[in-house]
Amino acid sequence: MIGDSPADETLVVEALTRGGYDVAHQRVNDSEALTAALGRRASSIAIVDATVTGVPAAVALDLIRVHDADLPCIVIADWGGDEAVVAAMRCGARDFILKRHLERLAPAVDRELGEAGARRERRRAEKRLAYLAYHDPLTDLPNRLLLHDRLAQALRVAARTSTSLALLILDLNGFKEINDTLGHHAGDRLLQCVASRVRGMLRDADTVARLGGDEFAIVLPVTDVNGALLTAEKVLHEIEQPCVIDHRALSVRSSLGISCFPEHGTSAEALLQRADVAMYVAKSDRVGIAVYAPSQDRHTHRRLTLISELRTGLDENQFTLEYQPIVHLPTNVVTGVEALVRWNHPKQGRVMPDGFIHLAEQTGLINPLTTIILETAIREWSQPPPVPPLTVAVNLSPRTLQDPGLPRRIADMLAVYGAPPQSLALEITENILMSDPVRSMDCLKGLHEMGVRIVIDDFGTGYSSLSYLRRLPVDELKIDRSFITGLLEGADDVIVRSTIDLAHNLGLTVVAEGVESDEVHARLMALGCDAVQGTFIRAPAPMAEVRAWIGSQNLLGLM
Numbered sequence: 001m002i003g004d005s006p007a008d009e010t011l012v013v014e015a016l017t018r019g020g021y022d023v024a025h026q027r028v029n030d031s032e033a034l035t036a037a038l039g040r041r042a043s044s045i046a047i048v049d050a051t052v053t054g055v056p057a058a059v060a061l062d063l064i065r066v067h068d069a070d071l072p073c074i075v076i077a078d079w080g081g082d083e084a085v086v087a088a089m090r091c092g093a094r095d096f097i098l099k100r101h102l103e104r105l106a107p108a109v110d111r112e113l114g115e116a117g118a119r120r121e122r123r124r125a126e127k128r129l130a131y132l133a134y135h136d137p138l139t140d141l142p143n144r145l146l147l148h149d150r151l152a153q154a155l156r157v158a159a160r161t162s163t164s165l166a167l168l169i170l171d172l173n174g175f176k177e178i179n180d181t182l183g184h185h186a187g188d189r190l191l192q193c194v195a196s197r198v199r200g201m202l203r204d205a206d207t208v209a210r211l212g213g214d215e216f217a218i219v220l221p222v223t224d225v226n227g228a229l230l231t232a233e234k235v236l237h238e239i240e241q242p243c244v245i246d247h248r249a250l251s252v253r254s255s256l257g258i259s260c261f262p263e264h265g266t267s268a269e270a271l272l273q274r275a276d277v278a279m280y281v282a283k284s285d286r287v288g289i290a291v292y293a294p295s296q297d298r299h300t301h302r303r304l305t306l307i308s309e310l311r312t313g314l315d316e317n318q319f320t321l322e323y324q325p326i327v328h329l330p331t332n333v334v335t336g337v338e339a340l341v342r343w344n345h346p347k348q349g350r351v352m353p354d355g356f357i358h359l360a361e362q363t364g365l366i367n368p369l370t371t372i373i374l375e376t377a378i379r380e381w382s383q384p385p386p387v388p389p390l391t392v393a394v395n396l397s398p399r400t401l402q403d404p405g406l407p408r409r410i411a412d413m414l415a416v417y418g419a420p421p422q423s424l425a426l427e428i429t430e431n432i433l434m435s436d437p438v439r440s441m442d443c444l445k446g447l448h449e450m451g452v453r454i455v456i457d458d459f460g461t462g463y464s465s466l467s468y469l470r471r472l473p474v475d476e477l478k479i480d481r482s483f484i485t486g487l488l489e490g491a492d493d494v495i496v497r498s499t500i501d502l503a504h505n506l507g508l509t510v511v512a513e514g515v516e517s518d519e520v521h522a523r524l525m526a527l528g529c530d531a532v533q534g535t536f537i538r539a540p541a542p543m544a545e546v547r548a549w550i551g552s553q554n555l556l557g558l559m
């Protein structure tokens with residue numbers, strides 16, 4: 001209450017108490033005391049006596065409105081006509097009550113408190129809407145719009161003060177798989193975890209924004225390329241620490257692209273576009289962090305060209321297979337071949353798989369490509385079937401195994417060419433089950449029950465242990481060539497020896513790939529390895545050549 005009279009104060013309190021209120025109140029009579037009281041406690045209503053002497057009623061009303069626009073004020077007065085009422089309302093009063101009619105006070109307060117509540121609610125909603133227009137509701141981070149604002153603002157400051165500025169764009173690797181496998185709930189939690197970690201490790205002056213999906217942006221004021229690289233390393237490391245979500249420790253890697261003012265651009269658009277190009281490069285080259293370089297624009301241009309050429313290549317049958325024999329070590333008999341794809345590019349000539357498989361995987365073109373490869377491999381080795389029979393191994397990318405229709409399609413292909421399922425092997429990598437364990441496992445089981453052989457390729461380079469393999473329907477391990485080539489040098493020998501022993505204990509056969517010399521061949525024989533593959537035996541070659549070679553080789557074996 002703002003007023004001079006303790007008697008009026010008592011009357012007001014009595015009127016309100018009669019109206020059913022339990023009143024906690026304070027009376028002040030000048031502007032300092034009013035300001036102090038407003039700051040001290042959150043009041044529900046203000047009663048302003050029009051005749052207060054220490055502060056004009058109009059000023060008191062103004063002070064209150066500035067402090068809290070939603071706090072309702074009721075003016076009380078000893079007398080006053082229409083003019084006084086209008087004047088009070090103009091100054092922001094919600095009602096005007098003569099002191100001799102204080103019985104009107106409680107109903108007026110009832111009404112005002114209700115309306116003030118509604119006003120507060122509406123204002124909160126408006127605030128929230130304004131906030132949402134500039135923030136991402138999931139992570140509470142600024143959104144793309146606000147990032148743009150902040151970046152433009154930071155650029156103006158940098159230009160004026162001749163300082164540098166760095167923009168980082170960050171994208172999680174394999175986030176889609178996590179979402180698909182563990183559900184959107186887990187995906188959302190992971191994004192929140194990443195967002196709060198990144199926000200927590202940076203300075204207040206830095207902006208962290210979510211651009212959408214699993215993409216984030218970071219603005220680092222007064223930072224040059226070296227500073228940006230240091231921060232990027234820290235961010236990458238921080239994100240890699242596992243997040244515990246639904247009692248499961250999830251760990252993701254990320255790719256980060258950097259662009260800097262003024263070297264790489266002077267506008268927000270240019271910096272965003274260039275950091276994006278760099279991020280793309282970091283991701284496709286699997287290097288984690290990349291700083292924008294003009295040559296990368298060509299890189300992305302080349303990439304786009306290559307994607308469209310891949311499509312044409314599929315339509316125009318530009319893919320052929322070479323086969324590399326796999327030889328049973330104790331008997332020297334060829335027991336299988338591995339199909340290796342080659343792209344006969346109209347301009348570049350023969351392109352090896354390392355030059356396009358990764359791109360095909362990223363763009364989804366791997367599935368039609370794999371279908372062609374499977375079909376070709378089965379056809380080429382079923383007409384006529386070799387004697388003695390052998391197994392044709394085809395490499396599968398993780399993504400292919402997530403297609404529940406795969407076992408059915410493979411069964412159909414085998415049926416068309418009258419090839420027994422045992423004549424087909426599928427090489428998968430250890431990590432194949434990391435992305436979508438349930439679906440991949442179903443697919444693998446289906447294939448295995450059909451009689452198709454399952455081989456773990458590049459064994460030793462992934463994350464899995466042999467005991468983990470026990471749960472998989474696997475027939476064979478192929479030890480990665482990085483262990484075989486250096487076999488005669490100590491440490492690798494131990495790895496290869498124990499892999500062979502453990503695999504045998506699990507009932508799996510073991511193949512060594514990348515056998516390049518007589519010495520390695522002999523050592524593998526001594527270690528009890530079952531089969532070998534490598535240039536020492538025979539380099540990959542087209543089907544006719546390999547068939548001829550196998551004929552002479554198996555004859556030799558018989559002699």
Ligand code: C2E
Binds near residue numbers: 339481534539
């Ligand atoms: P991988 O499945 O481990 O295939 C073995 C690779 O080692 C082949 O390379 C082969 O030519 C090479 N190689 C053979 N003998 C030796 C040797 O003695 N020493 C060394 N250093 N290397 C040897 P290539 O044909 O370039 O294939 C590379 C990779 O591309 C393959 O590794 C496989 O992961 C992938 N790939 C090949 N064909 C296909 C395919 O049809 N589908 C899919 N998804 N991936 C494929």
Ligand code: MG
Binds near residue numbers: 338427457
């Ligand atoms: Mg392979």
Ligand code: MG
Binds near residue numbers: 457458481
């Ligand atoms: Mg391999």
